[in-house]
Amino acid sequence: xxxxxxxxxxxxxxxxxxxxxxxxxxxxxxxxxxxxxxxxxxxxxxxxxxxxxxxxxxxxxxxxxxxxxxxxxxxxxxxxxxxxxxxxxxxxxxxxxxxxxxxxxxxxxxxxxxxxxxxxxxxxxxxxxxxxxxxxxxxxxxxxxxxxxxxxxxxxxxxxxxxxxxxxxxxxxxxxxxxxxxxxxxxxxxxxxxxxxxxxxxxxxxxxxxxxxxxxxxxxxxxxxxxxxxxxxxxxxxxxxxxxxxxxxxxxxxxxxxxxxxxxxxxxxxxxxxxxxxxxxxxxxxxxxxxxxxxxxxxxxxxxxxxxxxxxxxxxxxxxxxxxxxxxxxxxxxxxxxxxxxxxxxxxxxxxxxxxxxxxxxxxxxxxxxxxxxxxxxxxxxxxxxxxxxxxxxxxxxxxxxxxxxxxxxxxxxxxxxxxxxxxxxxxxxxxxxxxxxxxxxxxxxxxxxxxxxxxxxxxxxxxxxxxxxxxxxxxxxxxxxxxxxxxxxxxxxxxxxxxx
Amino acid sequence: xxxxxxxxxxxxxxxxxxxxxxxxxxxxxxxxxxxxxxxxxxxxxxxxxxxxxxxxxxxxxxxxxxxxxxxxxxxxxxxxxxxxxxxxxxxxxxxxxxxxxxxxxxxxxxxxxxxxxxxxxxxxxxxxxxxxxxxxxxxxxxxxxxxxxxxxxxxxxxxxxxxxxxxxxxxxxxxxxxxxxxxxxxxxxxxxxxxxxxxxxxxxxxxxxxxxxxxxxxxxxxxxxxxxxxxxxxxxxxxxxxxxxxxxxxxxxxxxxxxxxxxxxxxxxxxxxxxxxxxxxxxxxxxxxxxxxxxxxxxxxxxxxxxxxxxxxxxxxxxxxxxxxxxxxxxxxxxxxxxxxxxxxxxxxxxxxxxxxxxxxxxxxxxxxxxxxxxxxxxxxxxxxxxxxxxxxxxxxxxxxxxxxxxxxxxxxxxxxxxxxxxxxxxxxxxxxxxxxxxxxxxxxxxxxxxxxxxxxxxxxxxxxxxxxxxxxxxxxxxxxxxxxxxxxx
Numbered sequence: 001x002x003x004x005x006x007x008x009x010x011x012x013x014x015x016x017x018x019x020x021x022x023x024x025x026x027x028x029x030x031x032x033x034x035x036x037x038x039x040x041x042x043x044x045x046x047x048x049x050x051x052x053x054x055x056x057x058x059x060x061x062x063x064x065x066x067x068x069x070x071x072x073x074x075x076x077x078x079x080x081x082x083x084x085x086x087x088x089x090x091x092x093x094x095x096x097x098x099x100x101x102x103x104x105x106x107x108x109x110x111x112x113x114x115x116x117x118x119x120x121x122x123x124x125x126x127x128x129x130x131x132x133x134x135x136x137x138x139x140x141x142x143x144x145x146x147x148x149x150x151x152x153x154x155x156x157x158x159x160x161x162x163x164x165x166x167x168x169x170x171x172x173x174x175x176x177x178x179x180x181x182x183x184x185x186x187x188x189x190x191x192x193x194x195x196x197x198x199x200x201x202x203x204x205x206x207x208x209x210x211x212x213x214x215x216x217x218x219x220x221x222x223x224x225x226x227x228x229x230x231x232x233x234x235x236x237x238x239x240x241x242x243x244x245x246x247x248x249x250x251x252x253x254x255x256x257x258x259x260x261x262x263x264x265x266x267x268x269x270x271x272x273x274x275x276x277x278x279x280x281x282x283x284x285x286x287x288x289x290x291x292x293x294x295x296x297x298x299x300x301x302x303x304x305x306x307x308x309x310x311x312x313x314x315x316x317x318x319x320x321x322x323x324x325x326x327x328x329x330x331x332x333x334x335x336x337x338x339x340x341x342x343x344x345x346x347x348x349x350x351x352x353x354x355x356x357x358x359x360x361x362x363x364x365x366x367x368x369x370x371x372x373x374x375x376x377x378x379x380x381x382x383x384x385x386x387x388x389x390x391x392x393x394x395x396x397x398x399x400x401x402x403x404x405x406x407x408x409x410x411x412x413x414x415x416x417x418x419x420x421x422x423x424x425x426x427x428x429x430x431x432x433x434x435x436x437x438x439x440x441x442x443x444x445x446x447x448x449x450x451x452x453x454x455x456x457x458x459x460x461x462x463x464x465x466x467x468x469x470x471x472x473x474x475x476x477x478x479x480x481x482x483x484x485x486x487x488x489x490x491x492x493x494x495x496x497x498x499x500x501x
Numbered sequence: 502x503x504x505x506x507x508x509x510x511x512x513x514x515x516x517x518x519x520x521x522x523x524x525x526x527x528x529x530x531x532x533x534x535x536x537x538x539x540x541x542x543x544x545x546x547x548x549x550x551x552x553x554x555x556x557x558x559x560x561x562x563x564x565x566x567x568x569x570x571x572x573x574x575x576x577x578x579x580x581x582x583x584x585x586x587x588x589x590x591x592x593x594x595x596x597x598x599x600x601x602x603x604x605x606x607x608x609x610x611x612x613x614x615x616x617x618x619x620x621x622x623x624x625x626x627x628x629x630x631x632x633x634x635x636x637x638x639x640x641x642x643x644x645x646x647x648x649x650x651x652x653x654x655x656x657x658x659x660x661x662x663x664x665x666x667x668x669x670x671x672x673x674x675x676x677x678x679x680x681x682x683x684x685x686x687x688x689x690x691x692x693x694x695x696x697x698x699x700x701x702x703x704x705x706x707x708x709x710x711x712x713x714x715x716x717x718x719x720x721x722x723x724x725x726x727x728x729x730x731x732x733x734x735x736x737x738x739x740x741x742x743x744x745x746x747x748x749x750x751x752x753x754x755x756x757x758x759x760x761x762x763x764x765x766x767x768x769x770x771x772x773x774x775x776x777x778x779x780x781x782x783x784x785x786x787x788x789x790x791x792x793x794x795x796x797x798x799x800x801x802x803x804x805x806x807x808x809x810x811x812x813x814x815x816x817x818x819x820x821x822x823x824x825x826x827x828x829x830x831x832x833x834x835x836x837x838x839x840x841x842x843x844x845x846x847x848x849x850x851x852x853x854x855x856x857x858x859x860x861x862x863x864x865x866x867x868x869x870x871x872x873x874x875x876x877x878x879x880x881x882x883x884x885x886x887x888x889x890x891x892x893x894x895x896x897x898x899x900x901x902x903x904x905x906x907x908x909x910x911x912x913x914x915x916x917x918x919x920x921x922x923x924x925x926x927x928x929x930x931x932x933x934x935x936x937x938x939x940x941x942x943x944x945x946x947x948x949x950x951x952x953x954x955x956x957x958x959x960x961x962x963x964x965x966x967x968x969x970x971x972x973x974x975x976x977x978x979x980x981x982x983x984x985x986x987x988x989x990x991x
Contacts, residue, residue, distance in 0.1 A: 404640060405633040411565075414629075414677075418568065421677045429677070433670035440666050441659065444643065448655060452648050486565055494567070 003068075010055065010067045010074050013048040013082060014118050020044030021114035028107020037107035038097055041114060045090040052083050064499060066127060066193055073127040073191050080348065080496035081124035081267040088259045088355045089117050095363040095471045096252040099370035102150075103250075109149055113256065116142035120260050124267035129178040129188040132268060136174070136232070139264065140167040143257065147249035159248025166231055166241045174228030180221030181276075191275050200276045207281040214281045222277065222286060226269075226293075233265045235327065236297040239320050243308075246316035251369050254312055255362035258319040263351045266326055270344055273330065274500050283333055290331035291428050298324030298435040305442045311365055311375045314442065318401060319358070321439060325416060326350055328432055332419035341497050342422050346415035348493035353400075353408030353482055360397035360475035364390045367468060377446060382455025387462040391450045393472040398443040400479045403436045408482035408489075415490075503558050503574040506541050506584065507620045510534060510591070510613040517610050524605035528595070531609035535591040538616065542588030546978070549581045554981045556626065556693055564630070568680070569689050573627040578979030579834055579986075583623045583749070583756055586841045589960060590748040591616045594741035596957035597849050600856060601649065601739070608649060611641040612741065619749050623756060628676045628690040632669070638750065639665055642742070649739040657730075657737040664730040668720030675713030682706060696764045696986075711766035714757065715773065721754030724814055725783045728807050735803035736861075740852025743799060747806050748845040755813045755837045759830065763820050764986045770820055777818035778906075778913040784811025785920035792927045797861045798854070801931060802847045805887060808920060809840050815917050816902040819909040820987070827980075827987045829905020832898050834979050839894035839968060843886045846961040850880035853954050854935070857947050863931065868940030872947040877936045879958040884932050886965050888925040894968035 008015065021044075024037045031037070056079045059065070064075035093113055100106050119139030126132040144167065148160025182188055185203035192199045207214030213222055230238040246254040277286055301321030308314040329350060332343035365375070367390060372379045384391040400409035413436065417429045464472070482489050513534030520526055550557060556575035564570045576584065594612060601608050618641070621634030639662055647658035679695070680688050682704040689695065704710070720727040731751075735743050762770045770777075788808030795801035816833030853876045854869065855861050870877035886893035889900075899921060906914045950958070968975050 399640065405636050410633070410636070414673075417673070418677050418680070421674070422681050426674065426678060429674050430671075433673050434667060437663060437666035437670050440662060444659070444662065448647060451644070452655065490565065490567060 007067045010065065011072070012051045013055070013086075014121050016048045016051060017044055017114055017118045017121065020047075021111045021118070024107055024114065025111035028105070028111065032105070032107050035097065037110045038093065038100070041093055041110050042090065044114065045086055049083060049086055049090075052079050052086070055079055064193060066191075070189065070192070070197060071128050071131045072122070072125045073193070074125060075499040076496045077267070077271070077499045078125040080492065081263060082121045084263055084352055084355055085117065085120045085260045088263070088359055089113065089120075089256055091359050091471050091475065092252055092255045092259070092362065092366075095359075095468045096250075096366050097467065098465065099250070099252065099366055102370075104151070105149075109146065112142040112145050116140075116146070116256070117260070120264040123264040124271065126268070127189065127191045129181060129190060132190070133171070133175060133178065136268075137167075137171065139261065140171070140232075143167075143253065143261075146253045146256075147245055149253070150250050153248075155248035156250070157248075159245045162241050163245050163249075166245075170228045170231030170238075172228075173224050173231070177221045177224030177226075177228055180217050180224065184215065184217035184221060190272060201278060204279055204282075207279065209281050213285050214279070218277075218282065222282075222289075225272070226286075226289065229265060229269050230293070233262060233269070233323050233327075234316075234320050235293050235323055236300045236320065239297070239300070242320060243313045243316040246319075247310060247312045247375070251312060251362065251366045251375070254315065255359065255366065258315065258362070259355050259358050262319070262323060262326075263355060266330065266347060266351055270330055270347060271500055273333070274344060278333075287331050287333050287423070287425075290327055291425055294324050294327035294331055295428055295431045296324075297321070297327060298432060302435050302438045302442075305439070308442070309377055311369070311377050311380070311446075314377065314446075315361065315365065318439070318443075321435065322354060322358075322401065324435070325413060325432060326354070328420050328425070328428055329416040331428070332416070332423040332425055334423040341494065341501055342415075342419035344500060345490075345493050345497035346412070346419040348497050349415050349486070349489060350412035352489055352493065353412040353479070356475050356478040356482065357397040357400040357407070357409055360393050360472065360479060361401065363468065363471055363475065364394040364397075367464060371462070377449060380446065380450050381453045382450075384451040385455070386460070387464065389464060389469060389472060390462070393476040394450065395447045396476040396479055398447055400483070402440045402443045404440075406480065406483040408479050408486070411483050411486045502541075502545065503560055503576065503624050506538070506545065507574070507617055507624060509538050509541065510616040510620070514610040514613040514617075517606055517613070520606070522606055524602075527606045527609050528599060531595045531598075531613060532592075534613060535588070535595045535616070539588040539592050542585045545576065546581055546585050549576070549578070549978060551578070551977045552981065553577075554985045559626075564627075568629075569691075570629045571627045571691060572630060573691060573693075574624045575626045575693060576624060577985070578982035579756070579759060580623045582834065582838050582975055582979050583752055584620060586752065586838050587616065587619050587623065587749045589964065590744055590841065590845050592960050593748075593845055593849060593957045594744050596953040596960070597744065597852055598739070598741040599951070599953035601741075604648070608645070611645050612745075615641040615645070615745060619745075619753065622753050626692045628679070628692055628695075630690075631692070632673060632676055635669060635672075635753070636666075638753075642746075642750070645742045646734060646738045650737040650742070651739070652737045653733070654737045657733040661730045661734040664720055664727070668717040668727070671713040672717035675710045675717075678706065678713070679704075679710050682710065692760065692765065707766055708769050708772070711762055711769040714761050714766070718754040718757040718762065719780075721757070722751055722810050722813065723754065723807065724780045724810070725787060725807070728784075728788075731807060732800050732803040735806070735848075736797060736799045740848060740855070743803075743848040743852070744845040747803070747848060748841040751806060751810060752837045752841055755810070755833065758813075758817055759834060759983075759986065763817065763830070767820070767986075770817070774818045774820060774909070777814050778910045781811045781815035781818055782913050782916050784808060784814060785917045786811075786923070789920050789923035789927065793923070793930075796863050798851045798863055798866075798931070798935065799848070799861055801863070801927070802844060802851060805847075805924070805927070806840070806844055808924065809836070809844070809887070811917065811920065812836050812899055812902050813840075815906050815910075815913065818913070819906040827905070827983055828901050829909075830983050830987060831976060831980060832901025832903075832905055834983060835894070835901060835968075835972070835975060836898035838975060839886075839898045839965070842961050842964050843883050843893075843895055846879060846883035846958060846965065847887065849954070849957050849961065850876055850883060853950055854880075858944065863934050866935040866941075866944075867938040868936070869944060869947070870936040871940050872944055873949045875950040875955060876958075879962060880936065881932055882962060882965065884928040886969070888928045889921050892966070892969045894965050894972070896969060897972040
């Protein structure tokens with residue numbers, strides 16, 4: 001037992017983040033109205049990211065390691081997600097710099113975001129069910145406060161309360177599910193590097209092939225866990241809270257939820273399914289279950305998005321639909337030799353690409369909502385003239401979300417559907433591609449409003465600050481670049497994905 | 502060579518981004534680029550080895566290695582002729598857009614991007630790359646119609662976009678399914694290799710896979726009942742885009758049918774042949790009857806496209822019928838080119854007339870020939886070519902199709918041949934209603950075509966007459982390629 005130096009080193013990115021988050025909150029007492037909290041956060045993000053890169057090299061040399069009494073695992077898969085989440089949240093906070101000026105407690109906002117970030121970074125590393133649960137709580141609870149941060153606005157408080165209730169329900173479901181896993185297997189361990197440690201999957205011996213999920217406890221455990229995670233990932237039919245929370249909460253919070261929380265949630269889902277439930281008797285069952293959820297999620301998300309008038313609500317439904325596409329990749333689990341890694345690797349690729357395009361889209365929305373103080377889609381009229389950069393970025397990201405080449409969205413969808421067809425889920429792919437076509441309607445509608453409508457009030461040119469401009473260029477550039485040259489990212493996700501097989 | 506053909510227009514688009522907003526400069530840059538593109542296409546046309554049965558000018562690079570996706574460009578005769586068609590229409594489109602007044606720079610940027618995408622479709626021989634260009638073409642198309650069109654332009658733009666996207670969704674699934682249906686290790690998107698391997702015989706699901714392609718191309722061509730996007734889009738688009746739509750975008754569907762459905766899935770296509778023959782008859786006859794009752798001149802031309810594309814389908818339906826005939830497929834390929842040029846000219850004339858009279862309502866016109874002979878005469882020539890008058894390119898294409906298809910489907914061919922009679926009816930009637938008759942008082946101040954308009958028509962008149970008189974100039978180019986495709990049938 002006890003904590004060794006190695007444990008601390010392996011956990012250094014998270015420890016840095018925690019230390020800095022406290023520093024940010026304390027600094028806020030004195031310099032709350034300056035930009036110091038944000039700069040501190042930026043510093044923390046850079047340090048934490050560099051440490052993660054060192055750890056990647058270490059794993060590259062020595063292989064994956066378990067630490068902290070085997071409650072955490074450090075493999076390329078975990079580090080990949082840590083970096084992805086870190087970059088996404090750093091970009092979102094940075095682009096929200098001026099919108100954050102509206103808040104009285106700016107430092108606390110940043111500090112809470114950092115704590116949530118720590119939870120999200122721990123999640124892909126968590127190796128047993130208790131750690132998973134703690135990490136989820138750490139990630140969710142700060143969001144409750146953040147969602148309600150716009151003091152004096154009813155919708156924001158409502159959003160915070162909704163998120164709190166939802167978190168409680170989903171955590172309860174999840175915990176109940178975990179209890180059944182423990183009951184069935186007698187252990188909480190999800191991953192282990194050698195056979196000496198018992199894991200849930202090694203204890204699943206007496207499974208009945210004639211029964212869904214092999215046995216009743218596993219059936220209940222899986223359904224409850226997937227329901228719990230379904231709330232977090234806003235999968236249909238657990239999606240009802242999403243649009244309300246996105247609409248009421250500060251836009252940056254919606255962005256974090258839709259990009260970072262989603263990535264961490266899928267990281268967890270994939271890890272549990274591929275390591276714990278990777279059993280020939282039951283893999284077909286959960287694959288089918290997830291395929292069905294994916295089909296409903298895509299369809300409902302896209303169809304409801306069509307009628308939205310509010311930009312934030314629309315992005316919420318778009319996030320639901322996008323989660324459906326990712327879920328297609330998760331469901332594409334196949335045990336046949338060569339194509340085995342296709343599903344997980346496509347999920348990782350899509351999540352990375354989705355981070356780029358959705359951060360780009362949300363960055364624009366954060367800036368426009370702040371400036372216009374309304375999130376009606378119609379308020380974007382004439383944006384193509386008043387700010388070509390913002391309009392261009394949003395157009396690129398929305399086309400990418402639709403899946404139009406050459407963008408990372410197209411490549412990502414191609415990889416996902418590829419995996420699904422290799423896993424014999426052709427029916428799901430047909431639903432998926434038709435959904436993509438439907439989604440063109442509402443995504444293009446926004447672009448149409450930006451470029452084709454004359455603005456009702458003539459607006460002056462709108463200059464965006466240097467840092468937000470760079471972020472807009474970076475994310476939209478990455479969206480296009482990875483669509484034409486997917487190879488670097490593909491190699492990266494392939495390495496990461498191989499470590500959970 | 503091929504890379505420069507594809508990307509020269511996008512380089513031009515980039516140049517326009519840098520060039521600033523002066524409309525005059527933008528027009529000349531765009532014109533310069535499309536003329537250069539035409540020169541490149543002509544160079545390709547001239548230097549293409551007419552005796553070659555395979556592909557030439559191959560450029561092959563690995564793109565996404567794990568999935569064996571390649572950046573593979575190559576042309577055979579079929580591609581060469583369509584590249585030339587696209588380059589000619591590119592020049593026409595820029596010339597006819599000379600009078601576009603708002604947001605000129607953005608307009609030409611999108612137009613040039615559209616040309617890049619269409620070139621990419623005709624030259625890519627990797628299915629994945631083909632699909633990328635296929636989808637890419639939609640975005641400039643959408644904005645050109647929705648921004649610069651007329652009437653219910655946003656509705657029409659969205660309609661064409663959604664129709665094509667849903668159609669191509671099926672193609673996307675088929676492309677992936679085709680990849681995975683090949684044995685591990687040999688999987689490829691390479692259309693040349695796929696056409697050579699006897700895929701249809703090996704892959705059990707080839708029938709379903711080829712249906713996916715067929716749906717996408719049927720929407721694009723269009724084949725009844727997937728044609729409803731066409732009249733709306735053609736009518737509401739600005740003139741240059743109607744030219745591009747009817748001239749080359751429909752040809753993408755025909756090209757796909759010949760290249761993929763007959764090239765890669767010959768056996769499956771011949772199983773579909775009876776249905777294609779029926780579809781052809783419906784397209785030709787139903788299309789022609791709808792044309793009869795149109796009062797909007799652009800809508801009329803649009804529906805005549807539906808009717809004429811029926812001939813292409815008829816040509817393909819003879820594939821694998823009782824008598825396999827390369828004549829019909831040669832005719833279909835020639836029809837793609839010839840209809841592209843003729844309809845483009847019809848739209849150009851209609852656009853020029855509209856620009857002057859500000860109406861597309863046929864009964865409002867009349868006697869225009871006296872005021873604008875330089876528009877009227879090309880309109881007459883295009884109309885006659887469209888109805889298949891000998892010595893125009895339309896005649897050669899249709900006669901070849903009928904000759905080839907008669908052996909396989911005599912009845913369908915006979916009915917379709919009646920479509921030519923109908924075409925003569927509606928074309929002569931529309932010419933009579935618009936150009937002749939008493940000249941109306943309200944049109945007494947009309948001016949004739951301006952210089953860019955005249956050039957736009959000249960560019961199109963040359964190939965119509967040249968091919969009509971000497972069809973071998975084009976037939977020579979794709980005959981061997983068509984022969985190769987037809988030989989694929991087992």
